[in-house]
Amino acid sequence: MASVLTPTEEHGLRGFGLDSRIRGVFYNLSARTLQELSVRVSEEARKRQLIYCRDGLEEVIHIMLRPTGAMPDQIAYCHIVSLVLLNAFKRLPDLYLQDFAVREVVPLMPEEERWLWDIWGPGQRENNPILGRLDATVDFTSPMWKDTLHIIEPNLSSVGGIHIGPSCERLVADVILPVVREAIPNLHLDCSLDLRETFLQEIQDHLEAIGRPGGAICLIDPKYAGDGPLEFPALVEHYREMHGIKIVYADANELYVKNGEVMYEDSPITIAYRGYEVRDLLDMEKEEGLDTRPFKILFRENRIISSIAGDFDHKSSMEILTDPQFTLKYFTADERRYFRRHVLWTRLLRDCRTTDPEGQPIDLLEWVRRNQDILVIKPNRSYGGDRVIIGPSVSEGEWENAIEGALHGELFVVQRLAHITVSEFPAIDPEGRVTIEPFYTVVGFVPTKYGVAVIGRASQNQVVNVARGGGAYAVLIGQYANT
Known part of the structure; x- marks a missing residue:
């Protein structure tokens, strides 16, 4: 056959x-x-x-x-x-x-x-x-x-x-x-x-x-x-x-x-x-x-x-590799192909305009609230699995609290959830x-x-x-x- x-x-x-x-x-x-x-x-x-x-x-x-x-x-x-x-x-x-x-x-x-x-x-x-x-x-x-x-x-x-x-x-x-x-x-x-x-x-x-x-x-x-x-x-x-x-x-x-x-x-x-x-x-x-x-x-x-x-x-350094405002300015076409295929979309969690994983313009906070099921929030400079919030594993209230907490004091990132x-x-x-x-x-x-x-x-x-x-x-x- x-x-x-x-x-x-x-x-x-x-x-x-x-x-x-x-x-x-x-x-x-x-x-x-x-x-x-x-x-x-x-x-x-x-x-x-x-x-x-x-x-x-x-x-x-x-x-x-x-x-x-x-x-x-x-x-x-x-x-x-x-x-x-x-x-x-x-x-x-x-x-x-x-x-x-x-x-x-x-x-x-x-x-x-x-x-x-x-x-x-x-x-x-x-x-x-x-x-x-x-x-x-x-x-x-x-x-x-x-x-x-x-x-x-x-x-x-x-x-x-x-x-x-x-x-x-x-x-x-x-x-x-x-x-x-x-x-x-x-x-x-x-x-x-x-x-x-x-x-x-x-x-x-x-x-x-x-x-x-x-x-x-x-x-x-x-x-x-x-x-x-x-x-x-x-x-x-x-x-x-x-x-x-x-x-x-x-x-x-x-x-x-x-x-x-x-x-x-x-x-x-x-x-x-x-x-x-x-x-x-x-x-x-x-x-x-x-x-x-x-x-x-x-x-x-x-x-x-x-x-x-x-x-x-x-962790926010991966925003430099996944945001077109940086990748188009600083990296080659070959590098960008590797970034798109293998680097998880990541953003420093803040009140700003940016692009989503498909490159479309978004209001970041609003988009993060709507897409809890495909995202994770974690401290920007911590390690050892510290305070990682997996979107599908928590309630809407817990997710909202994580977003609000990230806007005050210590910096956090939001990232596309890996399989x-x-x-x-x-x-x-x-x-x-x-x-x-x-x-x-x-x-x-x-x-x-x-x-x-x-x-x-x-x-x-x-x-x-x-x-x-x-x-x-x-x-x-x-x-x-x-x-």
Whole structure:
């Protein structure tokens, strides 16, 4: 019988076939085997330091037993899209400085703006280091899977997942994949790009670009906060064991300046990766007396990743990519095609005239009130799934309260509601019973010139985030030996 599918659909169904065969393996495993795998995965997660700290207590991050699969061409396309978007976000400091309309959409606090004027210059434009994670929804099993790829928000500094993502994949490869290979001998599943390695390579590349090859590397975040993923200690250990490289780990308060040099303990720091936003540093300066001179030196001398461009990862930055008044002025036709297809319509929630997702002029507040069922409201600069209001999940009164609240004080955005992919994973309940449960899944793409790392997260809550008790899953790249 002749195929009724288009070539695009036929090719797209390869992803469905790949994932279906992987799922089939787990449907056929005995309850005892799944229970044993669950115990081993949990033990390995602790050994590999897949830990989230919550209120000072360490929790092992839940790792889904079943990996999902994607074809090499699917990952390659996601790499292209995410690089286009990352390069667009890198331009935001210059757009901010030259265009008052951009300043209205992506507003900085006065102190942040002073830092930007003081720090941003030709050196940063020439070599603008950003390690960014673009959170997205995608259904690799759909025959028209490209149409399911939607970027939800950018994370351009303090990126989570550098250790969690690749460690989760390699844990699954070591513990789970032997079971899959036994069932499907001709299927090859490989881990995606090891983000730990590309992260290190990006740092070393930037050291060369600024004329300081081989310099001392420091990872900086709230070291003693007792909250969040414990990634930096694991990264320091990984680089020491795998590469013999000594990387130091510091809290912001542990840096100081001596004879013009940024120091940690008794050693100078050449380059730093930061787990703080500039506004965090400003708050700490005001409330705790933090000496911000080390950071100003690192920013000014282009010795910190991400650059200050990373502080433009407001959710409202996606308005710059979805509003024709900006896209027609600043971006190429090719860039605009990617934006239209893959960036969710987003607006800073305010009383204004703008355009709807179809490009038609609207009164924003009136339109948001009428279209509650296709929209979501969330804080512009918060993270971790904080205070996300999903339109179809709340009453009209709650939606109206969210709109009114957004007009006073803290800034919020309104965004076209993404279709969150649902995948089935084996789950073990507290009594040890095995069930197959549906989970919402999102991915984080971390693009570099070397490729793209894919970080999978899953939750039974529509707001998918490890900080809200979600788990991690492995997205593996698959192909058949006879193709």
